Amino acid sequence: MTSQRKRKRKPTIKQATSGSKPAGQNGPSRLATRPSPLATPPTPPILIRQFLQTMRMRNCSEKTIASWQFILVRFMDWCDERGIECVSQVTAEHVAAYRRSLFHYRNPRSGRPLKFATQAHYLIPIRCWFGWLSESTWVDDDVTAKLELPKEEQRLPTGVLSADQVESLLNQPDLEKPTGVRDRAILETFYSTAIRCAELVDLDVYDIDVQRQIVNVHQGKGKKDRVVPIGERAISWVNKYLVDVRPTLLSESGVTNLFVTSKGRAIHPNQLSGQVRKYLLQIGITHRGACHLLRHTAATLMLHAGADLRSLQLLLGHSRINTTQIYTHVSIQRLQEVHRRTHPATPNSSNGNSTSPDDLLNDDSTTDDPSSGDPSKDVN
Numbered sequence: 001m002t003s004q005r006k007r008k009r010k011p012t013i014k015q016a017t018s019g020s021k022p023a024g025q026n027g028p029s030r031l032a033t034r035p036s037p038l039a040t041p042p043t044p045p046i047l048i049r050q051f052l053q054t055m056r057m058r059n060c061s062e063k064t065i066a067s068w069q070f071i072l073v074r075f076m077d078w079c080d081e082r083g084i085e086c087v088s089q090v091t092a093e094h095v096a097a098y099r100r101s102l103f104h105y106r107n108p109r110s111g112r113p114l115k116f117a118t119q120a121h122y123l124i125p126i127r128c129w130f131g132w133l134s135e136s137t138w139v140d141d142d143v144t145a146k147l148e149l150p151k152e153e154q155r156l157p158t159g160v161l162s163a164d165q166v167e168s169l170l171n172q173p174d175l176e177k178p179t180g181v182r183d184r185a186i187l188e189t190f191y192s193t194a195i196r197c198a199e200l201v202d203l204d205v206y207d208i209d210v211q212r213q214i215v216n217v218h219q220g221k222g223k224k225d226r227v228v229p230i231g232e233r234a235i236s237w238v239n240k241y242l243v244d245v246r247p248t249l250l251s252e253s254g255v256t257n258l259f260v261t262s263k264g265r266a267i268h269p270n271q272l273s274g275q276v277r278k279y280l281l282q283i284g285i286t287h288r289g290a291c292h293l294l295r296h297t298a299a300t301l302m303l304h305a306g307a308d309l310r311s312l313q314l315l316l317g318h319s320r321i322n323t324t325q326i327y328t329h330v331s332i333q334r335l336q337e338v339h340r341r342t343h344p345a346t347p348n349s350s351n352g353n354s355t356s357p358d359d360l361l362n363d364d365s366t367t368d369d370p371s372s373g374d375p376s377k378d379v380n
Contacts, residue, residue, distance in 0.1 A: 041087050041138040044076045051132050061223055063198075068125040075126050087133055092143040095130075099123060099147070116150040123149055154326075159287025161297040166191060172279040178245045179262055183275060185234075185241040186259055189215075190276070190291060192234035194298040194315055196221060197269050197291035203258040205242065210235055217317070226317050299327050 041047060048069065055065050078098060084090055102119045106112065114122075127144040134142035161169070170187050174180035189200060199220050207216045208230070215230050230238075238258075251264030259267055277290040287293055299312055313324040340346050 041133075044079075044085075044087055045073075047087060047133065047138060048072050048076070048129070051129050054132065059223070068128075071122055071125045072129055074122075087130075088139050090130075090139075090143055092146065095126070095144055095147055098126075103150075115153070117152045117155075120149045120152060123147065159285070159289060159293055159296070160300045161285065161293065163301060165283065165285065166294070166297060166301075168283045169279055169285075172282050178248055181237075181245045182241050182249070182259060183279070185237040186272070187276070187279070187294070188234035188237045189230065190294040191298055192231040193228045194295045195228065196295065196317075197272055199317075200259070200291070201257070201267055201269050201272060204256045205246075205258050206256070207258065208235075208238060210239055220317050222317075222319060224317065224319075226314070228315055228317075296327075299324075303327050304333055 051072075052065050052069055055068070075098060078101070079090060079094065082094070084094065099119070102114055102122055105114050127147055130139065130142050130144045133139045170184065170191070173183040173187070175184065186200070189195070193215050195215070195217060199217050202218065203215070207218065208214075209216070213230055213232065213235055215228050217226050217228060220226060246260065249260050249262060249264050255264060255266065257266040261267055261271070273290040276294070280287070280290065280293070285293075289296070295316070299316060302312060302315075309321060309324050312327065313321055316324060318324045
């Protein structure tokens with residue numbers, strides 16, 4: 001009886017193993033690498049770190065990774081305050097409640113709400129994270145699948161300076177001081193190249209070609225390289241800074257940054273923005289933006305002078321032409337000219353219907369009407 005039972009079991013074992021190979025013979029199976037949806041997920045900090053590592057594998061910018069990390073940690077802190085300690089406990093209702101909290105949030109100092117673009121900025125990383133959690137089977141369903149992002153408003157660049165205001169700004173640094181010459185070279189570079197603050201901070205001494213009058217921007221926004229022109233006046237100030245000032249500021253050999261602090265170190269973007277804002281305040285400009293204000297000003301004034309959108313797109317480093325087209329709304333001079341030339345109500349137009357209020361009030365023909373001086377016949 002025992003031998004018969006063994007003979008019966010043996011074919012059953014063969015049938016179970018005939019259609020599959022042992023794990024490891026042909027590499028690990030897919031089920032062995034993917035966690036079960038019923039398994040307890042790791043803690044949120046661990047899952048956030050794994051997600052950010054996936055972003056690094058996709059060659060995402062470190063600045064984007066740092067920003068998304070802050071947003072995800074903030075969201076899980078919000079969940080922790082409500083007793084949610086695991087990602088599997090998060091529901092679509094929780095995500096909707098978090099979106100409402102962003103909508104009703106008010107700045108403690110100014111009392112202003114978050115812009116819709118900022119609200120979307122806080123929601124996009126959460127949606128991407130839960131999509132990754134669902135693909136990794138750490139959660140059963142993607143609770144953000146039906147999350148609708150707020151519609152972003154189209155805002156125009158504010159606080160564009162005039163050419164005279166820019167010239168006044170450029171004359172603010174004290175040229176008797178080495179840092180004043182450096183600041184003049186910085187302002188000239190901003191105005192001439194229209195590069196971003198972070199891009200200027202990352203410039204090396206080898207990135208400016210004085211002979212060819214170009215600036216090589218390495219790994220700008222979106223990890224993209226580009227080459228932009230720089231004017232003769234800006235080149236002359238940068239060259240003066242390189243020859244007369246930068247060697248006196250350097251305290252350490254090996255610092256290759258083009259613009260350095262008074263202690264010979266690389267300038268931090270916040271420090272640079274504060275320095276530019278100081279000069280703006282000296283000429284009475286209180287607009288927000290500091291360094292970006294010069295970028296907007298350069299693009300707008302170039303558009304006024306006849307620059308085409310494609311050239312501006314290359315200069316500014318925009319990936320989409322739609323972003324550059326915003327400056328066409330800021331540049332109102334061309335629209336005003338077309339309006340004066342074509343609108344039928346414009347003075348001296350061909351239709352003759354361009355009477356001004358003063359002409360109507362002083363027109364003697366209004367006295368020919370016998371009822372014009374009779375108050376009883378005045379029509380209200």
